[in-house]
Structures are given as C-alpha cells and as structure tokens.
Amino acid sequence: MNRLTLFIPFALCLALGTFLFFSLGKDPLDLPSALVGEPFPDFALEELHQPERQVSTDDFDSQVLLVNVWATWCFACRIEHPWLNSLAKDGVVIVGLNYKDHRKLAQDWLQERGDPYQFSIFDPRGVLGIDLGVYGAPETYLVDAEGIVRHRRVGVVDERVWNEEFRDLYQQLVDEANAE
C-alpha cells in the first residue's frame, strides 16, 4: 500500500504529460464560436453592387447557405476564391459579406475573379462583423433553412476543409429542408 503511494507523483506526471501532449496538436487560433446554434444576427446593410438595395436576413430566403466573410485586403481570400467559385457552380448558395472594404475595389475584385455570391452584403464599418464575432477574414458560416448558424470556419475553406467540415452537414441540412 505504502509503496504504491510512491507512484502517485509518477502517475500525476504521466497524466499531465499526456494532457499537454494532446494539447500540442490543437490550433490555438481555433476559438470556440459563440454563434453556432444561434440565429444569424439581424442586419440591414447595403448590397455591394446595388447601393440602393438594402439586404437583411430576409434575403436568405429560407435557404441553406454559406455566408463568406471576405475583403480585398485579405490575402487568404484570394486562395479561397476559386473553390467558392466551383462550389457556386455546383449549386451551393453563397452569400458574400464584404468586410471593411471599399466598394469599388471589391466590385473590381469580383469582376476579375468571378462572383460566386448570390448577393453581397457591404459592411464597410464591420458592424455585422462585430455581431458575428468576426476577427479575421476569411470566415465562413453555414446557415440552415431556419436561419440558424450550424457551423463556422475561421480561415480558408478549400476542397479539403469543405469535405472534412462542411459537405456532410450541408447535404444533411439540404435534405432536411427539402423534406419539409
């Protein structure tokens, strides 16, 4: 009995070591999201291409869709863009959120690289950004037909990330929406 107690520090070290070892692989930039499971925040902002048009969550039209936060100053957005284009071609509805940007620059950018967005929310001061808890572009939100945020990705969504994090959930949400 007494001899066994001698192993307690060893066991503790082992436990701590295991815990720390598995924490190593975690990405410290991967913050927990406060929004998953919550409704997409209300907003009323101008459309990027049509300044006279106000857009809001009503324009989501009860569709399962992605909201992609991007900006022309965001380098990773360039890397991400081709995959968004190809998703849009496959029929995935994507709404753009142009975040803290200039209208003209953003319009030119989409002209040049293709516009995968069904419409683009223009948020030059980042007000919707704060409501979403955006802390860096690109970010992508998967919103279900009820307008609930179901998944959030901070960083680039490319084919690998799509297949790992989005595809199955997206398909499931679309199936659910169609069943109703």
Next chain:
Amino acid sequence: MQSSVRPSLGLLKQVGLFLLLSSTAMAVEDVVSFSDESLRPRYQQLLQELRCPKCQNQNLADSNSAISQDLRAEVQRLLEQDLSDTEIKDYLKNRYSEFILYRPEVNRATWFLWAAPVVLVVLGGLIMLRLSRAKKLGDSQEADIPVRSADQQQRLDKLLNSPKQGTD
C-alpha cells in the same frame, strides 16, 4: 576590458529604458472623448480585461490590430449607451465567446482553473503537515526506543573496530 564593457552596459540600460518607456507609450490607445469623463476609468478597466481575439496574448488596450480598434470603439459606444460593465462583457461574450474575457467566469469548463490553486495549496499543506508529523513521531521514537539491541550494538562495535581488510 572592464573599461570597454562599462559604457556599453550604460548604453544597454539606456536602450532598455527607452524600450520600456516607448512600449508603455505605445500601449496607450487612440484618443477617445466621452460625453461624461466618469466613463473613462471604466473604459480603461474594460480594455484591460478584454482580450484581443486576433492577438491572443494581448488585451484590447495593448493591441493595435484592426479588430482591437473596432472593439475599443464598440466598448466606447456601449459605454455611452449606458450599459453596465457586466452588460458590455456579456454583449461581447455573446459574439466572441468567453475567450474574450481575460478573467473567465466560473463554469463547467473553468471551475478546475479557479479551484486548482486552492486545491493545490490545501493538498500541499496536508502533505507538509503529514510529513512534519511523521518526522516528529520519528524523532520522539528515536529518543525513547533504542534503535539497536545490545546484541546488534556489540556486533556493530566489533565490525567498526576490526582492522581494515580491504574488501572494497
């Protein structure tokens, strides 16, 4: 040698002092004006306690990233709207998750963090108490009870007094 080292040490100190002063000078955030000056201390306090989501080891007061600037403006706006400190923290927590609070609330994920220091101090105290008791007990036993029997003592003396045989 010595003379060449000394001035450079002085220089080092100066540079160090400069860096120290300039870094605190840089930590001062943008010029803000309040409708009511009594909001300013609360503003400063909140910036100290809120974490920049993008630059994880800095608070909003220290960080000059774009998101921190936005959040500072947001905190100011909310203060002007007469929200309490708790309401402002909740507002940001609902958007940026609990991560934004440098002083996390006690809940299922953080209770261990909060309890660990107390638990460790109590545990350490108990262990120390036990050890010192055991030692005391050992000491008193040593005084009362002969460690070796007479027979053992005799054998020991014999061994110690016997001439060296060079067995080692």
